[in-house]
Amino acid sequence: MSSPQSPSPLRWFRALRRTRLGEPCLKTYPLECEGLLRRARVTFQAGHTLKESFRVAQLGAVVRMLEEHESDFVDALGKDLHKPRFEAVVSELILVKNEALYAINNLKKWMQPQHVERNLSTTLDECLMVSEPLGVVFIVGTWCSPVETCLVPLVGAIAAGNCTIISPSECTAHTTQLLHRLIPFYLDNECFHVILAGTRDFPEVVELKFDHVFFTGNRSEGTRIAQAAARTLTPVTLILGGKNPCYVDQDCDIDTTAQRIAWARFHNAGQSLVAPFYILCHTTVTARLVQALKCCLTQFYGSDPRESSSYGRMVNLDIFNRTKNILWRSGKVAVGGQVIEAEKYIAPTILTEVTESDPIMQQDIFGPVLPVLTVNNVDEAIAFINKQEKPLCVYAYSSNSKVITRLMSETSSGSFCSNDSILQSLMVALPFGGVGASGMGSYHGRYSFDTFSHRKSCLLRSTRFECVTYLRYPPYEDRNLSLMTWASTLSQKSQGWCHIL
Numbered sequence: 001m002s003s004p005q006s007p008s009p010l011r012w013f014r015a016l017r018r019t020r021l022g023e024p025c026l027k028t029y030p031l032e033c034e035g036l037l038r039r040a041r042v043t044f045q046a047g048h049t050l051k052e053s054f055r056v057a058q059l060g061a062v063v064r065m066l067e068e069h070e071s072d073f074v075d076a077l078g079k080d081l082h083k084p085r086f087e088a089v090v091s092e093l094i095l096v097k098n099e100a101l102y103a104i105n106n107l108k109k110w111m112q113p114q115h116v117e118r119n120l121s122t123t124l125d126e127c128l129m130v131s132e133p134l135g136v137v138f139i140v141g142t143w144c145s146p147v148e149t150c151l152v153p154l155v156g157a158i159a160a161g162n163c164t165i166i167s168p169s170e171c172t173a174h175t176t177q178l179l180h181r182l183i184p185f186y187l188d189n190e191c192f193h194v195i196l197a198g199t200r201d202f203p204e205v206v207e208l209k210f211d212h213v214f215f216t217g218n219r220s221e222g223t224r225i226a227q228a229a230a231r232t233l234t235p236v237t238l239i240l241g242g243k244n245p246c247y248v249d250q251d252c253d254i255d256t257t258a259q260r261i262a263w264a265r266f267h268n269a270g271q272s273l274v275a276p277f278y279i280l281c282h283t284t285v286t287a288r289l290v291q292a293l294k295c296c297l298t299q300f301y302g303s304d305p306r307e308s309s310s311y312g313r314m315v316n317l318d319i320f321n322r323t324k325n326i327l328w329r330s331g332k333v334a335v336g337g338q339v340i341e342a343e344k345y346i347a348p349t350i351l352t353e354v355t356e357s358d359p360i361m362q363q364d365i366f367g368p369v370l371p372v373l374t375v376n377n378v379d380e381a382i383a384f385i386n387k388q389e390k391p392l393c394v395y396a397y398s399s400n401s402k403v404i405t406r407l408m409s410e411t412s413s414g415s416f417c418s419n420d421s422i423l424q425s426l427m428v429a430l431p432f433g434g435v436g437a438s439g440m441g442s443y444h445g446r447y448s449f450d451t452f453s454h455r456k457s458c459l460l461r462s463t464r465f466e467c468v469t470y471l472r473y474p475p476y477e478d479r480n481l482s483l484m485t486w487a488s489t490l491s492q493k494s495q496g497w498c499h500i501l
Helices: 009-018 030-045 052-068 070-081 085-111 148-159 173-186 199-206 219-231 254-270 286-301 317-327 378-387 401-410 445-451 466-472 478-494
Strands: 126-133 136-140 163-167 192-194 212-217 236-240 245-248 278-282 332-335 349-352 369-375 393-397 415-418 453-460
Touching: 030 136, 030 163, 030 192, 052 070, 052 085, 052 148, 052 173, 070 085, 070 173, 085 148, 085 254, 085 445, 136 148, 136 199, 148 163, 148 212, 148 445, 173 192, 199 219, 212 219, 219 236, 245 254, 245 378, 254 286, 254 369, 254 393, 278 286, 278 378, 286 332, 286 349, 286 369, 317 369, 369 378, 378 401, 393 401, 401 415, 445 453, 466 478
Parallel strands: 136 163, 136 212, 163 192, 212 236, 245 278, 245 393, 278 369, 349 369, 393 415
Antiparallel strands: 126 453, 332 349
16 A cells, blocks of 8 residues: 655645744634634535545554654653653654554454344344444543653544544643644644643533543543533543552562563653552562662662663653652652752652552652552452552562452453553553543554444344234234234244344
8 A cells, every 4th residue: 555645735835824833832722722623523524534545544644744753753752751762762653653553454444334143133134333433523632641642542533534633731842832733734634633722721622512532631630521521412531540559469570570660660750641650569578679679770770860861850840849749758768769850850769668548649649659568468459459449550460370360350440461561551452441530431443443433323124024014013902912022032042033023
């Protein structure tokens, strides 16, 4: 399949008029959003997004945008989060490209009607489900992973045939402005728009009445968006942060466990919705695990992480101060604890002697702090996890398969991963989303396509066999009711005789 053509000069000119390179991007107000929504809806209703060729071309344009501007994205993420190039490419750009390429390769299959298995009642009928696009959808990204949380849902929205308005996080100004400049160059200017809205504006924007809202972020903002969406009966997908527990069993490879936990907790300076939030460690291996984690941090970031090119910074002073204040009021610092406000720097920190009542266990913290609590056995760990609200992720490290099975089956969470962390949230073949307080709905791969589609049930039948179906018509007679009741009892064995009536 040939790659889509480069943007035309006319499209470049139109996009340039909207926001010239180098100029600051101005905030988009709800009134302007209403105009963009109206434009997108007119385009959608004209059927512009329905063709497979259009969707494939737009998905290919997303891939080209990331490839042709990789250095720009790396630079923007570096300015916003001090994110190392390795992390920017692996945890942001490659994820989006994988999603887009997977969608391109499978789109034809996804778009085909799905036939329902025939039975005696539908022998002469056709029962199928047709996936149709929802319309104009609103995607709100978060600052933790500003490219991935905007563009991975966008891939699903494009694949499903929707027009889309995207709102990247105002906290990551450089990445947001880059998306605002580049998307008009690569994607259809009538179907896809980027707005620059603040979190306080989201409820008012949502009330403009989209066909779906996809939000990634914290619980308080997600709650406000869900409430605003409910007022207009707008369906929502919410991917919300929370306290992801990580159980470390006495039977596990401590060195490997420490490496995988340290990588997951401290990449992007701990600013992640899916990282382990706290450790429930078996009391017999707590000291060994803490020592192994300390060795990992030295191995990863050197004796002074501040000097490491592989370690990030907090996104802004607000989040820096919140993390710093809670850090100093919880447990005992075993490793790290240093902070430098001018650099928004917080060293990778491990806390021991943490209790359930400590401030860090009462609030959601997106920062490089890892509390370690002790438990005597897996029963205590399960009981502790189940006392909390349902998390986005549960992690368990053990070489005992029975322990893993118990954690997986006896706790409830959006996702589960054993003997590693985060990876389950990145796979295109697995749905990812929350449950309960950690959100609703899911995405990735086919599940993104389904999230942004309406699966319409269709029954196609002829007007033949009216000699049988006449039994359902008035005037109602006991004889007809007896026949239908008899047919209904047969349906228990023969899959739906009565439905043909």
